[in-house]
Amino acid sequence: MHQTALYRTEHFNAAHRLLCHDWNEEKNRTVFGKCFSPNYHGHNYKLTVGLKGIPDAQTGYLADTKWLSALIQRQVIDYMDHRNLNLDIEEFKILNPTVENIACVIYNRLRPFIENTIDLKIELYETERNRAEYPATW
Numbered sequence: 193m194h195q196t197a198l199y200r201t202e203h204f205n206a207a208h209r210l211l212c213h214d215w216n217e218e219k220n221r222t223v224f225g226k227c228f229s230p231n232y233h234g235h236n237y238k239l240t241v242g243l244k245g246i247p248d249a250q251t252g253y254l255a256d257t258k259w260l261s262a263l264i265q266r267q268v269i270d271y272m273d274h275r276n277l278n279l280d281i282e283e284f285k286i287l288n289p290t291v292e293n294i295a296c297v298i299y300n301r302l303r304p305f306i307e308n309t310i311d312l313k314i315e316l317y318e319t320e321r322n323r324a325e326y327p328a329t330w
Contacts, residue, residue, distance in 0.1 A: 197244045198254045202264050204273035207234040208289040232276060237294075238317040239268065241302065245310035254310065267301045291318040295326040 210227040211220045220228045227233065241264055247254045275281060277289040283297045295316040306312050317323040 194246070195244060196247050196254050197242055198257070198260075199240050199242045200257055200260045200264060201238065201240045202261070202269060203236065203238055204269050205234060205236050206272050206275050206277050207232040208277040208284070209233070210288055210290060212288060232278070235318050239264070239298065240315040240317075241298075242313035242315065243306065243310050244313070245307075255306075263302065263305055267305070268298050271301070291316055291322060291324040292326070294318075295324040299326050 209229060209232045210224040212223075215223075241260065243255055243260070245254055272281060272294075277284045277294070281289070281297075284293075287293045287297070295314045298316065299312060299314045302314075303312055313329065314326045315323060316325075
């Protein structure tokens with residue numbers, strides 16, 4: 193069989209505030225601008241989960257897309273959708289909830305449920321112009 197990539201796209205909405213807890217207010221405002229707003233701001237995130245590997249010889253599946261969708265729903269959407277990332281999501285009580293860090297957290301939430309023989313890639317759009325990919329590929 194041949195290596196194949198499979199992608200599933202989902203959406204979720206969340207609010208966040210960018211800041212470094214070790215910095216004072218002035219430095220945070222200088223670096224993060226409007227994204228440092230004390231009242232938070234939100235995004236309609238577009239999440240694409242990519243899998244790469246050898247499809248099963250009998251089924252032809254790399255993964256069942258219904259299974260993949262349910263996994264994303266359970267591990268990401270139910271966890272992050274309509275949440276304040278800074279206040280409601282444990283990882284972001286320490287990590288700055290940048291699009292880069294959110295993509296990494298999503299990867300870490302999904303990776304344990306995907307066979308080790310299958311590569312996982314997360315692509316997260318914060319806006320049409322801003323996106324992160326984890327792990328990064330060129």
